[in-house]
Amino acid sequence: MTTALIIGGGIAGTVTAMALHRAGIDAVVHEASPHVADAGAIDTGAFLVVAANGLEALRTIDAHGPVLDHSFATGHVDFISDTGKRLGRKPISGSADGGPGSRTIKRATLVRVLREEAARRGVRIEYGKRLLAAHTSPDGTVVGCFADGGRAMADVLIGADGLHSLTRRTIDAASARPRYTGQQTVCGYAREVPAPPDPDTYTMIFGKQAFFGCTTAPDGGIWWFANAPAPELPPAELAAVTPEQWREKLTGLFAEDRTAAAGIIGATGEDIIATGGYDIVSTPTWSSEAMVIVGDAAHACAPNAAQGASLAMEDGVVLAKCLRDLRHPRSAFAAYEGLRRARVEKVARSSADLARRTAPGPVKRALRDATLPRRLDRAGGAAATDWLTGYRIDWDQPVEGETAVRGRR
Template identity: 30%
Template structure:
């Protein structure tokens, strides 16, 4: 069996690795002219690290990234509202969380694949599935064929558009600035992340160590969609006035050229992810706001799941139906929960003190269940250990209900 993957980001490359390890040949097509170390930081959370360990990549990622032990959600002055004991998650699941530069993660994944399997400068403009083979056409006039095609081409997926037409995105009401900041992190804070919630609607500042002297910083604020400014620093410094002096001290070290601004969108739940021999995964299937730090992590779960399904089912269309049945309920829950958190951040200032009190009063049993819903990936291994005969075919055209 030979396949095509459209998109050379984290989801596409991880999927290629997972398929390669199962003896399924794939070619990856990326529209960018080259795959470079760009981007800011991201979190490889407990669930992603478990899956990456199954692929033999977890230790390399721990060495490349920066392991965290604790996380705090705080009031504007730094008073803790909620605490995440990452060490406890590590003891429970075998892995904690690793903060890593997105570009370095992408390079690590890229280096795990044969160079002749990666093709850049390939922007998809057409896709045809004749029931036996899938043929794709790129903007440069070249074509490719395979037994199946996987769209891992992001929130504005060309593959999704070919399958299902235009799917409107949903604006969160927030814009976000992200960047890396060179900053001497105190020794006692080098494994601790902070997310400061401000009183103004939509306002947060996240500060995450990605090294002994470097921080990943993100700032969200309420904003109409499509607003932009030539310079980000004046806005960030103005927003920093709402927080503790330590937050302002970090934001004052931000360099304009290292800040990226983007409005935050998600993708409303799709009825289905696949059609025939073509499926989508990651942001192309279930783009989420970043409030749970799960965008890349969910794509990594997808990668393992779709590879397991293709290895266990001879026909790609059946494999993709099983993939959707396995993964869609959890992915849809993540999108909803992340959006709910974003809506809480969007609460008016007068309501925030009450919200902080409620967040700090959540019983541990409830937060443990919420963590398990996000970080437990044992359902993937149960599938792996179950014979094909125990999974009845899913009727064509059906889809798993939203959980």
């Protein structure tokens, strides 16, 4: 097994390509957007957190440096009620082995620096390659057919094509469909805010009608997001909402709260973008004879646990190890799924649970306020977070077959 065709040049696809390159497997990335400048264009304004486990996955293939160079750290989370009362504080879990903790970065920047690092290593990324169909030939070769009329062949096809993955549907036509979480996530950037939040801290506000989070970047700008209950909208309708309309809507949602949320939103200019919240907690079938899925194509988390990017990075490195050591695609795919499924589904369920906990409403708010300090005490312990951010991959440890993997679970 020496060649791989990767569908999707986002976080999952690019990290997978670099990990395969390190494993001695030639991988070509096929990205639907027409040019490198369009990296992450669908959500250029959004930002995300790369957690300690994601950074350590990148460190495994020595690809963490560019991410550290273009991101910033935050050390704590403050939880605030709609009345302005501080409910508690907890540290953001870092690396138990001395590495960096979580980092905040714009999604488009993350995609760009990963692609640049991949190109520096000699990984080929072809743009304007939107997959139309894929099939496995009688000799076991997988063939991808693209909208521009091109075709590509390889030993395996890896679907890193996101939430609405065509690869997932090709593997299993009855596969899981994304579930709308009932919330829209809106991101924005503000400056010249009176009394900005403390640096090195994420401020999380449980508003009466929506949830708000923000942090102060090194240049003094405020990076914020809001999770607001809303009916599902088609992407085109969501994109058509103007920044002015978002400011009006969101300031109205936080107007009755005695917090800084409404003021920060009101001080924001045109840098506002929104996405619908979706998840896929479990996908029954991850692979076929020569195709497999990674990242959001296999498991999509609601944004509340801030783990989507990090899990995608883990996936890419683990899959590359499995293909390196087991060589036969079916054996490698089975071992990869055995190593990953339980973890990613647990994270997806936890993120969905966090989304429910932060939903507005007097009953939920009263329950949350009464139990949050106790939950914070529990979360502050290392054991409570080790399973999430303490996950590590040993690149030099050989991967065992599926039977051995399942025997340890």
